[in-house]
Amino acid sequence: MARTTKTLRGKIRKSSYVSKRALRRSEILSTSAKLFSLKSYHDVTMEEVARKVGVSKGTIYLYFESKENLYLEILENAFDSLVSLIEVELAKEYAAPKKLLEVLKLIFSYYRKHTDVLRILSRDETHLIREHYEMTERWRKRGLQLYEKIIEKGIREGSFRATNSKLTALIIYALVRSITFYYTTKKKPGEVAEEVYSVIVNGILNPAKKTMTA
Amino acid sequence: MARTTKTLRGKIRKSSYVSKRALRRSEILSTSAKLFSLKSYHDVTMEEVARKVGVSKGTIYLYFESKENLYLEILENAFDSLVSLIEVELAKEYAAPKKLLEVLKLIFSYYRKHTDVLRILSRDETHLIREHYEMTERWRKRGLQLYEKIIEKGIREGSFRATNSKLTALIIYALVRSITFYYTTKKKPGEVAEEVYSVIVNGILNPAKKTMTA
Amino acid sequence: MARTTKTLRGKIRKSSYVSKRALRRSEILSTSAKLFSLKSYHDVTMEEVARKVGVSKGTIYLYFESKENLYLEILENAFDSLVSLIEVELAKEYAAPKKLLEVLKLIFSYYRKHTDVLRILSRDETHLIREHYEMTERWRKRGLQLYEKIIEKGIREGSFRATNSKLTALIIYALVRSITFYYTTKKKPGEVAEEVYSVIVNGILNPAKKTMTA
């Protein structure tokens, strides 16, 4: 009996310990993510992170090898969670225009909820360290490919006209990035997505005069 | 005769002296601009700037009060020269669509020539110092207003349809920014401008099916 | 019992921690005070202070915000402790001459024990920083007032003749300062005080001939 109890307690303790550790980790991650979203990498000090988390400086190093690693893990997490969301969406059997709209909706919603982390992700602090550079490059290429595929699918389906799909993908990527950064509005993410979608697909020209400019 | 020569020489010497100093200044500006475009503000050291320019650390301080000032001057120069270029274009009596196209051409050409400086300008290293923050904010607002005015003019003229002009301006601003950043191509700036223009005004939808999505 | 022990140990540890920090602080204070008493402010480097204390440069900054602050704290400490000593003496109900003698004794004793710090206090390095300037000015004015009051009290009581009390105060202030600085002797501070006192009150004239010079 005693042993069982002990073992159980051990397990509980261990599992509770593990979850405590996991909790601390994510606490550090989210706290520092907020800080990194407000200032540049170099302007966030480990001292500050520790103070905000409510632990000592040394403790941070029990959970993360270095400041660099902490920073990279924030990026990785953000990157992975957004990508996996989009992956699900992409798998669905929608026509290209609807697919584009749905992805936009998804992204804008996600951004609204995870502003901190994504401000960091979107920032062009690209040359901090090689790992960071590579990660953001990977992320950007991944995003571009995603849009490119949708556009090419649309062109094949006949729903999109035959534009330069690389450039168009970049355009979409860019505006998503900037709108999440700078578009301050009370509209719901879904509405924003629709507005953006409308400009992308229809352009800004007055259809009545379209013949004049094409 | 001799006197004349002397006077002339005096003038030349003086002017050559002035230009020597100016030359050094711009040498430091362009060298450090290149460095700042490759790394973040904090990752560029004055030591490095000095070494790249080929002078000693102290020399930099003969030309610039501080690292901050050096950085801000790079930004200011870039900002001012681009703005004044655009201002000239805006004054012309074009219809909105042509105006938009011309401004895009102008910007892409400018970027091609001043990549270093404009990579810095476009970066979102927004929290370095108040002056920097204010300068980039000003620059962004100025750019957004510019596009917004063109779009509103177009709407009034009937050439553009009645979109959310604020959002549309942001979209244009964003894509210009990202394309100059990430669009690596051998096309001439003018061609890029036209491609971008086409996507903006016409959208990506196949006109044959346009009725379906509006 | 065990609990009591634990609690006690806890308290001891905490108090021992506090005193450790306090110890380091005062170690740094006294070491740097010695250095500052030997060289001018600018000639003492933080590197040197650290080396002499036996810690690294960074450590000094864990205890003091800046070199300036370190310096000012040395001054403030010296100033405060001497002033509070004198204050006690002044409150006593002595006649002016005895009061003067007692204050002199006090000051000379104090100086003997705290030479380092008071060499700094007495130095006329008046233009370092505004805080320093203000502090030494305050200290000087405070000292002068002190003597002035004693002298005026003496004049009122009839024990001192009616001299220019401001000038006399300055004279006393000055000689105290210089004697502590330059009078190297094996005499006890009390004896020095009495010698000085004697010169001040009686002057140096031979009483037998006093009528001749007055």
Next chain:
Amino acid sequence: MARTTKTLRGKIRKSSYVSKRALRRSEILSTSAKLFSLKSYHDVTMEEVARKVGVSKGTIYLYFESKENLYLEILENAFDSLVSLIEVELAKEYAAPKKLLEVLKLIFSYYRKHTDVLRILSRDETHLIREHYEMTERWRKRGLQLYEKIIEKGIREGSFRATNSKLTALIIYALVRSITFYYTTKKKPGEVAEEVYSVIVNGILNPAKKTMTA
């Protein structure tokens, strides 16, 4: 004839050059003396000296080997001119009390006219450099000896009572120093000298009660 003219011209030119050089030298000396009297040695920059004199930094080095030398020469000049003045006074066949009074008058007058330089001389920035230290020490010892001799003369003559002449000399030295530093008054130097003299010789005690304290 031509030769003579040439020679003459050469001489004139040379002498005019020499005096020009001498003028520059003393201009630099007096300008920097003023600066050194306002700030500490380290807080006066060669840049500042040059600017105030109205020449370039390099020029200062054509007249003085180093900052240290410039500083030392200021001290030396002040020291020498005062000492030679006093020397003359001392040679006169006065009785000790009158001698003391005359020397005090001399010193206070001199200070009034050469405040800048003597503020530097009186400052206890004693450990700048060995030369400076030695010079101020020499100066102090010289001054002390001077007073000591007068006092001992007075004691021998019977005009002064038998005090500790070393201490008394120090007292006089000290108060002279501080009064010149801190005694702000509109009185003429001669009057100040007399006031000081009176306190020194008569003390501050009320003669009516003198018997009580002796």
Next chain:
DNA sequence: GATGAATGAGAGTTCATTCAT
């Protein structure tokens, strides 16, 4: 595991001094 004291390399900046012109 957690702490916080300690480290020390490296940053920006200053300034006495030198030197080509």
Next chain:
DNA sequence: AATGAATGAACTCTCATTCAT
């Protein structure tokens, strides 16, 4: 003789990281 551009050593201060407790 005079300049002023250039130097570079030395300074104060910061902060990611380590380590004894």
